[in-house]
Amino acid sequence: MKVKSTVAILECLLEQGVDTIFGYPGGTILNIYDELYDYQDRLHHILTAHEQGAAHAADGYARATGKVGVCFATSGPGATNLTTGIATAYYDSSPVVFITCNVTENLLGKDAFQEVDITGIAMPITKATYLVRDPETIPDILREAFAVAATGRPGPVLIDFLKNVTAPDVLIDYEPMERKEHIKHGRLQALTHRIGWDIKTPEPNHEDIRKLAEMVQNSEKPLLICGGGVVRGRAHEQFRALAEKIDAPVAITVMGGGGFPGGHELATGMIGMHGSQASNMACDNCDLLIAVGCRFSDRVALDPETFASNAKIVHIDIDRAEIGKNVRTDHHIIGDAKRVLELLCEMVEPMEHTRWKNFIFSYPKRVAYEDKPDQLTPQQVLETIRQIVPGDSIVATDVGQHQMWTIQHFNFDYPGQLLTSGGFGTMGFGLGAALGAKVGCPDKTVLHITGDGCFRMNGQEMATESHYDIPVITFVFDNRTLGMVRQWQNLIYHKRFSQTDLDFAPDFVKLAEAYGLKGKRVTNVQELEDAIHEALEWGHGYVVDCMIDTDEMVRPMVGGGQPITNFMLI
Amino acid sequence: MNSEKKAYTLSILVEDTPGVLSQVARLFSRKGYNIESICAGPTRSPGTTRISVVAICDEAEIHQLATQLSKLLLVISVDVLEGEESIQRELCLIKVKADTREVREGIIQIINVFRANIVDFGTDSLVIAAVGTSDKIRAMMKLLEDYGILETVNTGLVALQRGEKTIHDQNKLKDEYNYGKNLH
Amino acid sequence: MKQTISVLVENQAGVLNRITNLFSRRAFNIESLAVGVTDDPSISRITIIVDSGNSVVEQVEKQLNKLVDVIKVRTLDDDKMIARELLIVKVSCTVKTRTDIMNLCQIMGAKIADVSPNTMTLELSDTGDRLELFLSLLRPFSILEVARTGLIAVQKGSGKM
Numbered sequence: 001m002k003v004k005s006t007v008a009i010l011e012c013l014l015e016q017g018v019d020t021i022f023g024y025p026g027g028t029i030l031n032i033y034d035e036l037y038d039y040q041d042r043l044h045h046i047l048t049a050h051e052q053g054a055a056h057a058a059d060g061y062a063r064a065t066g067k068v069g070v071c072f073a074t075s076g077p078g079a080t081n082l083t084t085g086i087a088t089a090y091y092d093s094s095p096v097v098f099i100t101c102n103v104t105e106n107l108l109g110k111d112a113f114q115e116v117d118i119t120g121i122a123m124p125i126t127k128a129t130y131l132v133r134d135p136e137t138i139p140d141i142l143r144e145a146f147a148v149a150a151t152g153r154p155g156p157v158l159i160d161f162l163k164n165v166t167a168p169d170v171l172i173d174y175e176p177m178e179r180k181e182h183i184k185h186g187r188l189q190a191l192t193h194r195i196g197w198d199i200k201t202p203e204p205n206h207e208d209i210r211k212l213a214e215m216v217q218n219s220e221k222p223l224l225i226c227g228g229g230v231v232r233g234r235a236h237e238q239f240r241a242l243a244e245k246i247d248a249p250v251a252i253t254v255m256g257g258g259g260f261p262g263g264h265e266l267a268t269g270m271i272g273m274h275g276s277q278a279s280n281m282a283c284d285n286c287d288l289l290i291a292v293g294c295r296f297s298d299r300v301a302l303d304p305e306t307f308a309s310n311a312k313i314v315h316i317d318i319d320r321a322e323i324g325k326n327v328r329t330d331h332h333i334i335g336d337a338k339r340v341l342e343l344l345c346e347m348v349e350p351m352e353h354t355r356w357k358n359f360i361f362s363y364p365k366r367v368a369y370e371d372k373p374d375q376l377t378p379q380q381v382l383e384t385i386r387q388i389v390p391g392d393s394i395v396a397t398d399v400g401q402h403q404m405w406t407i408q409h410f411n412f413d414y415p416g417q418l419l420t421s422g423g424f425g426t427m428g429f430g431l432g433a434a435l436g437a438k439v440g441c442p443d444k445t446v447l448h449i450t451g452d453g454c455f456r457m458n459g460q461e462m463a464t465e466s467h468y469d470i471p472v473i474t475f476v477f478d479n480r481t482l483g484m485v486r487q488w489q490n491l492i493y494h495k496r497f498s499q500t501d502l503d504f505a506p507d508f509v510k511l512a513e514a515y516g517l518k519g520k521r522v523t524n525v526q527e528l529e530d531a532i533h534e535a536l537e538w539g540h541g542y543v544v545d546c547m548i549d550t551d552e553m554v555r556p557m558v559g560g561g562q563p564i565t566n567f568m569l570i
Numbered sequence: 571m572n573s574e575k576k577a578y579t580l581s582i583l584v585e586d587t588p589g590v591l592s593q594v595a596r597l598f599s600r601k602g603y604n605i606e607s608i609c610a611g612p613t614r615s616p617g618t619t620r621i622s623v624v625a626i627c628d629e630a631e632i633h634q635l636a637t638q639l640s641k642l643l644l645v646i647s648v649d650v651l652e653g654e655e656s657i658q659r660e661l662c663l664i665k666v667k668a669d670t671r672e673v674r675e676g677i678i679q680i681i682n683v684f685r686a687n688i689v690d691f692g693t694d695s696l697v698i699a700a701v702g703t704s705d706k707i708r709a710m711m712k713l714l715e716d717y718g719i720l721e722t723v724n725t726g727l728v729a730l731q732r733g734e735k736t737i738h739d740q741n742k743l744k745d746e747y748n749y750g751k752n753l754h
Numbered sequence: 755m756k757q758t759i760s761v762l763v764e765n766q767a768g769v770l771n772r773i774t775n776l777f778s779r780r781a782f783n784i785e786s787l788a789v790g791v792t793d794d795p796s797i798s799r800i801t802i803i804v805d806s807g808n809s810v811v812e813q814v815e816k817q818l819n820k821l822v823d824v825i826k827v828r829t830l831d832d833d834k835m836i837a838r839e840l841l842i843v844k845v846s847c848t849v850k851t852r853t854d855i856m857n858l859c860q861i862m863g864a865k866i867a868d869v870s871p872n873t874m875t876l877e878l879s880d881t882g883d884r885l886e887l888f889l890s891l892l893r894p895f896s897i898l899e900v901a902r903t904g905l906i907a908v909q910k911g912s913g914k915m
Binding site: 581587588589591592596599602603605610612614619622659660662665667690694697699715719723728730734737 | 766767770774775781782788789836839865873889899911912914
Binding site: 119120123124127128129131148191205319320321323324325334 | 588589592593596600630633634637638640641643742745746
């Protein structure tokens with residue numbers, strides 16, 4: 001069947017079950033947007049205020065739904081505006097297909113207007129990049145790109161179409177094909193054949209798992225780490241079954257939030273720089289550490305030399321390159337978390353570790369903050385929110401103090417409930433991600449928790465929120481400063497507060513109103529409660545500006561590069 | 571693991587497409603490893619290129635590089651080759667000044683010892699092609715310096731495993747690498 | 755169109771990446787590439803054979819010249835250069851075929867670098883055409899693997915880069 005190349009592109013998206021696209025048009029991608037005009041009933045396009053917002057929204061959509069996000073942008077600045085969003089998705093292994101267009105073939109490499117080598121720029125921050133020069137390859141490349149983004153360790157891919165490839169007079173052969181057939185055709189088939197794989201998920205090495213089962217059986221003080229891989233692999237049920245069967249405490253990384261119920265009696269809370277005392281002490285004292293889908297980043301394994309130095313470390317990951325990258329490991333298993341944990345669970349006998357648990361839980365898994373008589377504290381804000389909003393609300397955060405407080409305080413129960421930029425630490429991620437999540441999960445209440453610094457970064461997405469009427473409730477932890485940076489200046493830089501004051505910030509209430517949302521400033525619990533009730537009842541975008549103290553700190557805290565129990569704050 | 575830094579040779583089989591060399595080179599430069607030598611040439615199967623890279627690092631680092639390389643979709647296979655188990659050769663073209671008969675004879679004596687060849691004769695210069703290990707070539711170059719080297723060009727090292735092993739062999743490590751390709 | 759480009763560069767991490775990017779950005783395919791240090795260890799010489807389709811590499815040459823770490827760039831003419839390439843090839847052999855392979859090596863001027871009961875590893879340095887010829891002669895013996903350095907070249911005569 002001969003169709004226009006742009007039709008083939010959009011049909012390929014439909015093949016993948018795509019119904020939502022986030023993006024921003026421009027000169028070179030006009031052909032695709034022109035075709036999109038005829039597809040409005042099947043492909044819902046959301047025009048953001050900035051390409052970065054579109055990238056984060058597609059990312060948030062992917063994280064919340066588990067599907068592949070799709071994001072469009074034009075060449076040049078449109079494409080480079082995506083890059084922070086692409087990197088954010090890459091560091092947190094979120095599957096997003098980014099589609100950009102470039103100039104026509106004869107202008108390539110001539111520094112034409114809005115031309116940039118985006119496939120070159122995006123190379124280090126994507127699983128793969130594709131420059132499409134031959135229109136006939138469109139179906140093949142799109143099918144491959146989606147497969148690469150979604151499978152194995154997920155991540156972003158970027159497809160750059162030359163403008164001439166999408167020209168209206170270009171006709172190509174296109175045959176509709178069901179998704180499960182894709183792997184049997186074209187380059188995907190060649191790729192899977194080459195690496196000797198069947199179409200089914202490759203099986204982890206049973207011998208490796210049996211060895212781990214033995215190690216578990218011989219362990220008296222086991223500790224599990226729930227990493228982002230449990231969330232991405234949707235292996236939360238298998239993880240929980242294993243933890244309960246071997247009665248092992250579970251420390252949760254930032255990216256692991258939602259992989260294991262935060263309120264579970266075996267959960268020790270967050271681990272790492274701002275980890276709980278229970279988690280960090282457990283890590284230091286355990287004799288067997290099983291890390292699932294976690295890459296031992298410098299925020300978890302602060303000092304790789306002393307990390308879990310009394311334990312045998314076992315690393316379960318889908319990505320071979322993560323093994324032995326940051327800490328030395330004694331054993332590893334390569335495979336999909338779900339399958340590995342399922343097999344492991346079958347091979348181990350039920351165990352009990354009462355003494356070990358008593359030891360760990362003699363340390364607090366949560367910080368006890370004091371209430372202040374005349375001021376809202378971050379804990380009061382979070383506790384008030386937690387009590388009023390539905391327990392399964394999706395929470396998107398930005399980066400900094402509010403992010404740590406949120407993760408410490410809330411219990412996340414299912415994958416996709418917490419959306420946060422853990423790896424790349426992108427300020428300005430939250431609002432876009434929250435919008436994407438709400439579009440993907442319209443039945444869930446979606447909260448966006450941010451700080452005054454972060455909110456200023458991509459706050460213009462309030463325009464998108466208002467235009468498409470995407471009801472997200474934003475809570476701004478307004479301390480008139482860049483809180484986390486100020487905390488470091490307070491503790492490490494002798495209170496020299498260089499360039500962290502934000503007391504000239506905009507009036508967020510007025511700003512929200514200017515965008516057509518409602519806003520309210522709150523200074524005590526009562527006002528906050530009223531605002532949350534009003535926001536839930538109103539059912540549209542709402543901004544709550546929560547005034548908190550400038551010198552609030554995140555506790556506990558271990559200094560970078562220090563042994564994990566060297567708390568500088570508890 | 572051995573933490574001593576030494577020269578390792580990586581053999582990388584890749585799909586021959588624009589950008590694949592950039593992807594490979596990037597992994598080295600990102601970590602700040604300087605590539606001692608790299609060469610890429612076609613193989614017997616069309617569409618695939620074999621890249622040989624020599625980098626100075628320790629054992630853990632070279633294996634980290636190998637796994638990172640294996641993750642790239644365009645990479646078909648990766649092998650880490652060590653000195654004793656592999657045949658390593660490089661080719662060097664050396665242009666030397668040779669304007670008198672005595673000089674030419676002196677040079678010819680040297681290249682006979684090293685079993686090198688003269689590939690071009692000019693009235694006042696010679697081009698010599700020498701094949702061997704890096705040490706051998708460096709030794710010859712040293713002797714030729716006295717005659718005035720005009721320019722040299724070196725391919726960098728290529729290597730094959732000794733005996734029957736090839737880059738196409740599968741083993742557990744390679745299976746694990748393939749997981750790293752993250753495609754199933 | 756295929757062209758041979760010689761580039762002298764400072765020996766630093768990342769140089770190669772920048773250079774290969776200039777080609778891939780224009781979707782030029784690098785056919786072969788060889789990087790080796792020169793007689794001065796701080797300087798490497800890169801020889802690139804590039805298939806630029808119908809476009810001209812002149813623009814790339816200029817871009818190369820702009821890079822801070824690039825010392826000199828030259829496009830070499832086919833008829834004014836001495837070009838050589840090194841090949842190592844592993845073929846399977848039996849007691850019977852071993853002599854045939856050895857004869858072939860003698861004719862082509864190849865050396866035997868390694869022998870095992872079922873394989874032989876051969877090396878040959880010559881022009882690209884001659885290497886192709888050698889490989890095609892070896893094909894009946896079943897080639898197991900091949901490693902080629904890619905072409906390196908110098909200008910004929912006493913001129914230097």
